[in-house]
Amino acid sequence: MTLESPQCHFSDEILSREEVQGLLKTQAPGVERQNLLKMLVGWEIAERVLNGDRLGIGSGTTAKAAIRAIGQRLLSKEDPLRVVHGVATSRELAELARSVGIDVEPFDDTLQGLDTLPLEPDLDWGFDGADEVEVIRDASRVIKRFRLIKGYGGAQTIEKLIARRCKKWRCIVDESKRKDKIGAFAIAVEVWEDKLDEVAKIFMERYGATAVTRRQGFITDQENCILDVQMQAGAIQVGWEQEWNQIDGVIDNGIFDEVQPAEVLVAHADGTIESLKPGDVI
Structure with a gap:
């Protein structure tokens, strides 16, 4: 079987968090519901951004939802968020982030700097999606670590490098990406x-x-x-x-065993966000 280049069919429409939660209650069909869940966790990320933050910006449709939600905050006259800086993991996402008002490092500069990463993390925090997430727990059900599969967008090499530049890195997914074992995804x-x-x-x-x-x-x-x-x-x-x-x-x-998220945020169809961190009991 020959794979074609991934095509994004994610809607450019921006809904408020309340609108997303309301639509989820209407039992939206599969694809629409998954897009709504991406918007929901995107808003969760956007609401955590502080004025002046320097962000590591991931790739993929869930990261796009977060970028658009951040852009909505930057547009709002009532919102105190005025300036957000970012380093993107793909040219496409760098262009999107810039278009919504995020001050993004030129992507060519990002590429040129990949061989000379800072000795210490220089980004306040970052976010990125995943194709699969496995939660590793001990016998007492305490979360020890995570295993991720990423790379459907083909940016996994840069994603790892930018994640290492973040003081805290969050993984954002909808509930379909939570797996008992990684590996179903290529x-x-x-x-x-x-x-x-x-x-x-x-x-x-x-x-x-x-x-x-x-x-x-x-x-x-x-x-x-x-x-x-x-x-x-x-x-x-x-x-x-x-x-x-x-x-x-x-x-x-696209195996992410070495680079570990500080938190995995999972959007659920009931409109809630589940936070998973090492040390949590689940």
Whole structure:
């Protein structure tokens, strides 16, 4: 199977948090409900932004919802929010953030600075979505850590680097992204074009991938290709994130075991937001 470049069908419409919660009560159909949940958690992020904050801005449709909600706050004459700074993880999201009034670092400057990251986090906090979230708990049901799969938008390499620049990094998802085990979603792997066949063979033969496909018509912001690696659900081992990055030709991959969110915010169909943090008992 050949994968096409992901297309975003997320609505540009901006609804207030109250409007979103009201529509959720009407039992909106599947796709519409998922978009409403993204708006809901987007507002949760927007309402936490303080004047002058320097944000790490993630990629994907849920991050877009948060950016638009922040923009609504910046437009409101009654809202004290006047200035927000940001560093984006993709050119597309940098343009969107700038269009709603966020003072965004030029994306070319962001790309040029990836090899010389600050020794200490220089962004107040950041947010990003995820394709899958697994909560790791101990025998007492205490959250120890999270495992994430990201990369449907192909920006996972930059997302990891910007997340490391954040003093606190939050993951924002709708309830469909919470999984018992990560792995149902294909893992995006950024690869040099001249190494695609060699790397694909390694994933099939060494790691038992059920399918490895090049994402057709898609080039990352760093001008590399994406291989989508499908594993059996539950088969993704801790340690593979770094191990895969040692394969010749691999830039980075969509397993997020090393970069840990300080909080995962989950939007639910009843209009509530669930906050999950290490140390919580659930």
